[in-house]
Amino acid sequence: MKKLAMGIDIGGTNTAFGLVDEEGTVFCESVISTEKYKKFDDYENYVKALCDAMHSIIEGVSFDFELVGIGIGAPNANYHTGMIEAPANLWKFRDDEPNPDDSRRMFHFVDDIKASFPGVEVAITNDANAAAIGEGVFGNAKGMKDYVVITLGTGLGSGIVSNGEMIYGHDGFAGEYGHVMVDSRATGRECGCGRKGCLEAYASATGIKRTAFELMAKMNNDSELREIPFSNFEAVMLSKAADKGDAIALEAFRFTGEVLGKSLADLVASTSPEAIILFGGLAKAGKYIFEPTKWYMEENMMGTFKNKVKLLPSGIEGKNAAILGSSALIWQKLM
Amino acid sequence: MKKLAMGIDIGGTNTAFGLVDEEGTVFCESVISTEKYKKFDDYENYVKALCDAMHSIIEGVSFDFELVGIGIGAPNANYHTGMIEAPANLWKFRDDEPNPDDSRRMFHFVDDIKASFPGVEVAITNDANAAAIGEGVFGNAKGMKDYVVITLGTGLGSGIVSNGEMIYGHDGFAGEYGHVMVDSRATGRECGCGRKGCLEAYASATGIKRTAFELMAKMNNDSELREIPFSNFEAVMLSKAADKGDAIALEAFRFTGEVLGKSLADLVASTSPEAIILFGGLAKAGKYIFEPTKWYMEENMMGTFKNKVKLLPSGIEGKNAAILGSSALIWQKLM
Numbered sequence: 330m331k332k333l334a335m336g337i338d339i340g341g342t343n344t345a346f347g348l349v350d351e352e353g354t355v356f357c358e359s360v361i362s363t364e365k366y367k368k369f370d371d372y373e374n375y376v377k378a379l380c381d382a383m384h385s386i387i388e389g390v391s392f393d394f395e396l397v398g399i400g401i402g403a404p405n406a407n408y409h410t411g412m413i414e415a416p417a418n419l420w421k422f423r424d425d426e427p428n429p430d431d432s433r434r435m436f437h438f439v440d441d442i443k444a445s446f447p448g449v450e451v452a453i454t455n456d457a458n459a460a461a462i463g464e465g466v467f468g469n470a471k472g473m474k475d476y477v478v479i480t481l482g483t484g485l486g487s488g489i490v491s492n493g494e495m496i497y498g499h500d501g502f503a504g505e506y507g508h509v510m511v512d513s514r515a516t517g518r519e520c521g522c523g524r525k526g527c528l529e530a531y532a533s534a535t536g537i538k539r540t541a542f543e544l545m546a547k548m549n550n551d552s553e554l555r556e557i558p559f560s561n562f563e564a565v566m567l568s569k570a571a572d573k574g575d576a577i578a579l580e581a582f583r584f585t586g587e588v589l590g591k592s593l594a595d596l597v598a599s600t601s602p603e604a605i606i607l608f609g610g611l612a613k614a615g616k617y618i619f620e621p622t623k624w625y626m627e628e629n630m631m632g633t634f635k636n637k638v639k640l641l642p643s644g645i646e647g648k649n650a651a652i653l654g655s656s657a658l659i660w661q662k663l664m
Numbered sequence: 665m666k667k668l669a670m671g672i673d674i675g676g677t678n679t680a681f682g683l684v685d686e687e688g689t690v691f692c693e694s695v696i697s698t699e700k701y702k703k704f705d706d707y708e709n710y711v712k713a714l715c716d717a718m719h720s721i722i723e724g725v726s727f728d729f730e731l732v733g734i735g736i737g738a739p740n741a742n743y744h745t746g747m748i749e750a751p752a753n754l755w756k757f758r759d760d761e762p763n764p765d766d767s768r769r770m771f772h773f774v775d776d777i778k779a780s781f782p783g784v785e786v787a788i789t790n791d792a793n794a795a796a797i798g799e800g801v802f803g804n805a806k807g808m809k810d811y812v813v814i815t816l817g818t819g820l821g822s823g824i825v826s827n828g829e830m831i832y833g834h835d836g837f838a839g840e841y842g843h844v845m846v847d848s849r850a851t852g853r854e855c856g857c858g859r860k861g862c863l864e865a866y867a868s869a870t871g872i873k874r875t876a877f878e879l880m881a882k883m884n885n886d887s888e889l890r891e892i893p894f895s896n897f898e899a900v901m902l903s904k905a906a907d908k909g910d911a912i913a914l915e916a917f918r919f920t921g922e923v924l925g926k927s928l929a930d931l932v933a934s935t936s937p938e939a940i941i942l943f944g945g946l947a948k949a950g951k952y953i954f955e956p957t958k959w960y961m962e963e964n965m966m967g968t969f970k971n972k973v974k975l976l977p978s979g980i981e982g983k984n985a986a987i988l989g990s991s992a993l994i995w996q997k998l999m
Contacts (some may be wrong), residue, residue, distance in 0.1 A: 402821065475834040489934060491831045492837075498936020499810040500824070500972055508966040509930035521967050595844035599824060601833020631843040631857055637835055 330392040332663075336448045336656030337455065339363060339403035340406065341418045346383060347605060347649065348390065349656035351664070355649045359386050362509035363419065372420045372436060373637075380445035398450035399442060400658030402459030402651060406499035411439030411453055417521070418471075431511035456480070456651065458495055458504060461488025461641075463654030465617045466661050468644030469606055477504035477596060477602045478643075484521065487535070491600055504598065507533070511588055532589035534564035534610045541567060541581045550576040582614065586621020593622065594629035597638050604639035608646060615642075629645050666718065666729040670718060671991030673791065674698060674738035675801035676753045678714055681718060682984065683725065684883065684991035686999070688802035697793035698754065707755045707771060715780035717976075733785035734777060735792030735993030736988060742836035746774025750832050752856075787993045791815070791986065793830055793839060795943050795978075796823025798989030801996050803979030804941055809937045810997075812931060813978075814924075816946035819856065820871070826935055840867070846923055867924035869945045876902060876916045885911040903949045917949065921956020921996045928957065929964035932973050939974035943985075947977060 333356060337346040340363060347358030361382050366375035387396065405416040413419070415431040422429040439451045454462070454511045461478035464470040474493040480486040485507030496503045507529030517526025518539060530536055541562070545555055547555055552575050558564065570578035588663045590602070593605055605626075611618055630638075645653050668691060675698060682693030696717050696900050701710035722731065722773040740751040748754070757764040774786045789797070796813035798880040799805040805813070809828040815821040822844030824831045830948055831838045843857055852861025853874060865871055876897070880890055887910050892901065905913035940961075946953055948996030958975045967974075 421730075438949070473834075475838075480699040487934070491826055491833070492829045494827045494829070496810075496826045496831075498806075499938035500936050502968050503810075503826070503934065503936035505936075505968065508933045510926065511965070524964075524966065527966075529888045564744055573739060587981060591845065591848060592945055593819070595930075598836065598840040599931070600831055601835050601838035601840075603834035629848070629859075631840055631859065631862075633837050633840065634835070653911060 331392060332397045332529060332612075332627075333390075333394045334397050334656040334659035335399040335651040336654065336658075337379070337399065337401045337403075338459070338651030338655050339401065339419070340651075341404075345652055346379070346386075347652040347656075348386065348394075349653060349660075352659055353645070353653055355652060357386050358649065358652060359388060369420050369422045369426065369434065375420075376438075376441045376445075380442065384445070393449045396446070396449055397663060398659030399446060399523060400459070400655040401438065401451070401453040401455060402456040402655040402658075403438065403440070404455060406438070406453040406455045406662070408452070408454045408458070408495070409501035411437060411451070413438045413453070433633065450659065450662075452595060452662075454495070454497070454658060455486065455504070456486040456654075457486025458497075459654035459658060460486075460645075460650065461490055461606075461662055462495060463645050463650065463657040464492060464606050464608070464643065465651050465655035466664065469641045472505060472642070473603045475600065475601065476606065477604045478606045479593075479609050480609040481533055481607060482609040483533065483535055485533045486526075489600055491519045494557065508561045509592060511592055517583075527590070528592050532585055532592070532611075537564050537567060537581050537611060538562050540584050541577060544577045544584075545578055548577055548580065551578045554578065564611055564614075568617060571614075571617050579617075582617040583610075583621045586618060586623075587625045589618075590622040590627075591629045592627025593626045598628070598631050602638060604641050606641045606643055606648075608643040612642060613645075666727060667732045668725075668729045669732050669991040671987040671989065671993075672714070672718075672732040672734065673735045673794070673986030673990050674754070675920075675986075679714060680987055681714070682722075682987040683721065683729075683731075684988060686995055688980070688988055690700075690987060691724060692721050693984070694841045702754060702756065702898060704755050704757045704761065704769065710755075711773075711776045711780075714816070715777065719780070719786075722793065724974065731781070731784055732998060733787065733994030735780060735785070735794070735990040736788040737775070737791040737990040737993075738773065738788060739775070739790060741790045743786045743789045743793070743830070743832045744836035746786070748773045748788070749770060752921075782918075785994060785997075787997075788838070789830070789832070789990075789993060790821065792821025793823040793832075793992060795821075795980075795985065795998055796941075796989075797830060798826055798985065798992040799941050799943070799978065800825060801987055801992035801999065804976045805939060806939045806979070810935065811937045811941065812935065813941045813943050814928075815944040816868055816942060817944040818868065818870055820868045824935055844927060844930075846927055850975035863923070863927050867920055867927070867946075870989055872899050872902060872916050872920045873897050873947060875919050876912060877913045879915055879919075883915065887912045891914065897950075899946055901903075903952060906949075906952050911997050914952075916957045917952040920946075921953060922959075922960045924953075925957040925960025925962075926964045928961045928975075930971035932961070933966050936969060937973060939976050941976045941978055943978040943981060947981075975990075
């Protein structure tokens with residue numbers, strides 16, 4: 330009988346899910362709103378809505394199949410415990426909550442899904458780890474035992490695979506490479522984690538936007554970017570400007586590649602991967618981000634590792650990457 | 665029948681080796697000179713001298729035992745290939761070598777030892793990885809699946825264990841944490857690897873000595889350290905001076921702890937270990953190095969990881985630590 334795994338990607342706005350076979354073909358998919366259930370006391374209704382929607386796409390499949398498992402990618406997900414622990418943007422207390430203690434925002438997500446799918450294996454991890462497992466099962470890290478996936482979206486996430494296994498760490502939260510410090514001076518950029526100078530404040534879609542605004546202050550070159558207010562500015566605008574030779578956009582990519590490449594040289598010294606895959610919105614800028622990142626990575630790398638580490642684009646990126654990645658959490662155990 | 669594993673530690677001056685049981689008791693040990701065989705064309709004689717000496721301690725054991733394997737810790741050792749690859753201080757070309765190409769200095773060490781011990785398992789890794797495996801099998805990381813050992817000797821070595829396995833990386837050389845960059849400015853300290861600003865140029869016995877000399881230039885405090893020339897200066901002198909309240913020595917430890925602690929906070933973000941063990945000469949300074957390192961590590965750590973990671977001294981350090989560590993390469997496979 331055909332085997333399918335459910336992949337679920339929990340984002341701040343929507344939750345996407347779909348049934349995926351071992352070749353990475355998505356058979357059917359659907360989506361529910363996450364935003365609608367964003368408050369603490371919406372959690373139970375969210376789980377019910379998600380499970381109902383999953384049962385309904387399962388019933389809609391026109392052939393017999395075995396559901397081999399449910400893999401979930403979610404922010405602040407702990408692989409070891411199956412919990413989502415105090416996520417920054419999900420199931421937050423209402424303003425009038427009398428006891429807004431984050432230690433109460435620990436959600437037994439895996440158990441809650443299992444309750445609706447008895448006997449089915451359920452596994453969870455964060456979205457960057459899911460992307461990394463997806464690259465290993467379906468994408469550009471197929472067959473590799475030692476590789477790293479860096480997700481360059483709103484923030485910078487990472488999934489580090491060594492000896493063929495994801496590094497979850499003792500507490501289940503390893504791979505927070507966005508929060509290594511690249512500028513420990515008092516002038517380092519404020520990071521969403523409450524500290525200053527973290528890598529993701531520089532190397533991410535948000536980071537390069539901040540760089541562009543610094544450069545507009547520093548440089549005198551004409552640029553169409555000067556017409557866009559900060560709030561409307563998107564990283565993709567920098568690729569378009571760079572295509573036209575915009576000096577500020579080109580310098581923003583060079584600087585971002587410098588910060589990221591230097592930091593990746595350090596990551597190579599610790600883990601010596603076969604490849605580093607850049608994934609997510611900013612990675613879609615292609616040569617503009619890959620070329621300086623590769624150059625600064627090699628330039629700053631210890632001699633032992635020079636010219637050994639591939640810097641690759643995603644092999645699964647596209648509409649279904651997140652669903653594929655989450656389903657791969659199940660498939661990697663069965664292959 | 666009693667089982668024993670041979671542990672070999674290849675240092676630049678001497679090679680120590682001994683027979684170790686699964687409890688970590690060293691039954692007999694011996695040593696040969698490495699220095700005597702330091703030239704490229706001495707390699708074969710070195711291997712012969714080492715194998716002869718091992719056979720001779722094996723014959724001297726007064727009870728029947730099974731030799732379950734030979735574990736080796738050596739500089740530039742590659743676990744995957746069993747080779748020692750272009751070591752900086754071993755088997756170097758003579759000055760009149762007509763073709764001093766380092767790609768010729770690739771020594772099939774595991775195979776060469778196996779030739780003298782047919783049927784016996786032989787494994788090799790670098791000395792920091794051997795120390796890390798030793799801590800896991802016999803020392804303070806017993807029972808841990810995710811931990812890091814940092815060796816603070818002449819340089820800074822590291823062994824990173826995740827999911828119960830040593831991270832060797834794709835090329836077998838992972839764990840070069842001494843060569844992450846902590847000061848990428850042009851004024852960064854020169855490192856033995858040819859670059860500038862590497863962690864080991866600050867956090868190691870040599871690094872803290874360099875710091876002490878910088879501080880003697882910067883500070884005006886009286887200090888008995890001012891009587892010692894650079895060439896005669898040893899890191900242990902700083903502990904003795906600190907015991908007497910020497911301001912320069914105390915500041916040297918604080919600064920070293922700052923650099924090391926900040927860097928370890930980054931390592932925690934990537935690998936989230938249960939413990940970090942400080943091993944080697946500089947770690948023997950005890951509270952002088954542990955207290956500032958712990959303080960700066962916690963101070964700079966991402967909130968998720970705060971107060972979760974133990975900073976521990978070695979549990980095997982002493983005369984036989986290196987032999988224990990190397991033998992643990994064999995024992996870890998049998999336990």
